[in-house]
Amino acid sequence: MKKFSYYILLGIASLAAVSCSDFLDKEPIDQISADQYFTDEKSVNSAMVALYNSLVNANYYGRAMTIIPEFAAGQVVSIQQYPEYMVFTSNTVNIDNPWTLNIWANSYATINAANNILALESEDRAGEVTFANDSTRAGLLREAKFIRALTYFNLVRSFGDVPLITTPTSSSSTDLKVTRTPAAEVYDQIVSDLSGYEELPSRYTAAADVGRATRWAAEALLAKVNLYRGEYLQAANLAGDVIMNGGYSLPEAYGDVWTKENSTESIFEIQYDAQVQNELAKNVAQTGGIFSTSKAIYDEYDGSDVRRDFNILQVGEQYYIGKYPAGPAVQNLPIIRLAEVYLIYAEAEARNAQSVTDDAYTYYKAVRDRAGLETEDVSTFTDWQAFVTDVQHEKRFEMMFEGEAWFDYTRTGLALTEMMLNPDAGRFVFPIPQAERDLNPNLGQNDAYLAL
Structure with a gap:
């Protein structure tokens, strides 16, 4: 799959303060209005490629979303003993940790990119783009729902209650001061997003499409989500x-x-x-x-x-x-x-x-x-x-x-x-990043971190 990326709104302000971030120079998708950007099926496919690309960078599966849970599990160590990593191992992570902020901001950037594509489901935009056929349209929308579901699943596992946002936001939006949604309701949305897995292709035949979500990927993720839900x-x-x-x-x-x-x-x-x-x-x-x-x-x-x-x-x-x-860092990452x-x-x-x-x-x-x-x-x-x-x-x-x-x-x-190392069920989830709470006073904090 051809790879290119652009960054979108939610979390931009907070990421500006994070020295580890490496994608602030990307163009926010919200700078291009959705009704101008999605002019045909090709433009939707381009947005889909960018959506997949939001998963690969160092602030998500390319490092943070993979390695931070490993530190928390005590399975990985920092060779240079960097404290921003080691605090996860000792279960003493603070509210200003840069890596929880990176995960949070990148997650909502990905979700907003998915929401921009899924806006084509709305009644006022349903016929805006002409697709080759109904199955192509359904498949593309299901891919966006798969990635949104995967991202929300990681968010709710990482932070517990999180804002549930299912419509696009932009830099001019007035409704960004959202509250946290109970985790059970977020899980309901995840299940809803994955429940149409049959509309995804079982396999892709073109080499350029390898790596896209299939019905089996969505069904396997739904199985995992149901395990977590009991x-x-x-x-x-x-x-x-x-x-x-x-x-x-x-x-x-x-x-x-x-x-x-x-x-x-x-x-x-x-x-x-x-x-x-x-x-x-x-x-x-x-x-x-x-x-x-x-x-x-x-x-x-x-x-x-x-x-x-x-x-x-x-x-x-x-x-x-x-x-x-060993060799060039081009090895894929099975999810x-x-x-x-x-x-x-x-x-x-x-x-x-x-x-x-x-x-x-x-x-x-x-x-x-x-x-x-x-x-x-x-x-x-x-x-x-x-x-x-x-x-x-x-x-x-x-x-x-x-x-x-x-x-x-x-x-x-x-x-x-x-x-x-310091058993505390309240720290099964990470703190809501304080930089996000400074921007949005309606965001609460997980109980174990209220005194910090």
Whole structure:
């Protein structure tokens, strides 16, 4: 997919104060009125490419949205001991942390870009752009909804209650002083955005379209969202459909999903190339990198687990993150992959049945088999709740350094006993950035940070 980017409104003022930000020189989309910009299908496609590109930069999946949860989980360390990262590890992050601000601002920039496209659904603009056919129109709108849903899902997992904005805003908007929406209502919108997943293509045939959201990506994300909502039957049914009918498979070698782009396991993958490089890959490099991991994390792996020596590279007394191959930082970043869907299914199925069913066990075991691990017979799993915890442990080792363990462990409370240095359930979510609250006095703060 051709990559280019432009930045949009929400968060511009606060980002100006963040020294780490690297995209302030991009042209805000709100400087071009939507009715002039979207003149035909080609212009909508251009906006869609830009929308995908908002996911790749260092303030989102290209670093912050991946690495910050890893710091919070205690799985990553800063080689130079930068305090703005290390406070996540000690669960002492403050209200003025630049990285929570980057995640917040980039998220709402992405959401506004999606909202600009989705404005074409409104009654007064429904016939504004002529599409080749109805399915093309539906697919493009569903792609925008997928990205909006993914972004809101990460926001609500990171911050709890967040403003729910579903219409475009601009620099001249008078309604930006919004309040936070209860997380349950945000989840309802996420589910609504994903529920039409059948309108997305099952596959893209053109090479230029690789990396766009498919119906299977949207359905897999909806399964994950339902797991977080506690809707276990729906989560199991959706994950099961992706597994049985999506046409994906686990490569025999665990590392293939990282060393081979868009592998048979990858369901949704951020695309990088020589033009738009993966900043995170540069940050974990053995030469010039700023992030690494620790012997403690290395030692948590079973010695026979093949994932250990792929995920972690030991060089003398230093332990590096190994999920990126050496060389140019062009490695893609898998966001949704089949192994996670297997484990979503295993947990949801066990929770719904309140027992360790054969199917739940089968997909749990499949992930462990590829890792080279022995798994006890299903008959030994007599406590379904203990099995669910085992599944979460497996997901952590499987998805090490992918930005998931922190959210997964806070979801069930495991973070209190197995992850947090300073256990406090109030800090399962990050603080609302103070720079945003200074701009918008209607934004409340999460309780654990009110005294800061």
